[in-house]
Amino acid sequence: TGAEIRFLRVEMGMSQKRLADSLGVDEQSVSLWERTKRRPAIAAERMLRLLYLERMDGTTKVAELIAQWNDTDRQEDELRRVFEDTEHGWRLAA
Numbered sequence: 001t002g003a004e005i006r007f008l009r010v011e012m013g014m015s016q017k018r019l020a021d022s023l024g025v026d027e028q029s030v031s032l033w034e035r036t037k038r039r040p041a042i043a044a045e046r047m048l049r050l051l052y053l054e055r056m057d058g059t060t061k062v063a064e065l066i067a068q069w070n071d072t073d074r075q076e077d078e079l080r081r082v083f084e085d086t087e088h089g090w091r092l093a094a
Contacts (some may be wrong), residue, residue: 002036008052009034023047023068 009019009030016030022082023030023044032038040048047066054062 002034005030005040005048008048012052012055019048022051022063058094 009016011072012019014022016034017027020027020030023040024043025040029040033040039045047062050062051066083090084093
């Protein structure tokens, strides 16, 4: 339920933004889940429960792995460049 998702998030001391980043969704999705306007995908729901159980157990291996994935994704986004063909040759697109 939305109340359960909010409870788990608050118990872990996470903002909606931080939870969204950890689950690979946007902040609005977490908000909609908590207001029971939308249900999370099964994978996101399982990951949320795994993060919660991990937090209660005192280990952080999954959270660290997710943080590494997010860092890798950000680095790849920064490396992607879009070029356009102009009459003066190729240039970096705005």
